[in-house]
Amino acid sequence: MRDGTATGAENQADLDLLVSAAREAGKLAMSYYGQDPKTWFKGNKSPVSEADMAVDQMLARTLRSERPAYGWLSEETADDKSRLAARRTFVADPIDGTRAFLAGGDEWTIALAVVDAGRPVSAAVFCPVREEMFCAVEHGGATLNGVPVQASSQVSVAGARLSGPHSVVANKQIAAAGFERTDNIRSLAYRLALVAAGRVDVAVARSGPSDWDLAAADLLVQEAGGALTDLVGRQRLYNQPETRHPALVAGPRNLLDAARTVISGIVE
Structure with a gap:
């Protein structure tokens, strides 16, 4: 079981560690920000830079040295599946929104979570340029700074x-339903964090996001009184053999059914 005083204290200790690591990662990422870091493309055509790799290595070194029994899953580390045998696993996106980072945008984030029994129990999403630290612990609520x-x-x-990919928010059915478009948010973790903060009502992700894009922000949304689900209302599980997810919608619980009804015919 994950509830109880002992587990609550463990979750809080993990959160403190995540926050400290996220701040240090933010400092390191900012040392590359606007400096034209070396960049290349991964097999899925998404960009990665020397900044992503440096932050990944720093986070792995910092977090794994503090919790050597925890598993490790990161966008920029080869997954050897040893994490599946761990009771708890770090799930990290060193720089979520690399395109925004490389273009000089201000909405990229560092997204960190601890997952236990398939669900995040501690989470930090840090936006260094905007100096915003979103935090959550299971059963402990969500905070911004x-x-x-x-x-x-x-x-x-x-x-x-509504915040989501251009192909979704610009769809005529979205406008006809009465949704209001927001600015383009190129970090999915930040897009979801804005739902937790009440700045965005509904956020959408196309099919294909991975654990590291979602786990930390999922807990933020949950602890802020909302939910992140697939298009038929199912909650997501993390640190599973398959780390990719279908199209998703996040928002207040009382709005999600209506939002999914509109969005399910548009996003895939």
């Missing part, structure tokens, strides 16, 4: 602020 946050109270699609 130490202040509690809550998903919005929006219950109708009409007037709901």
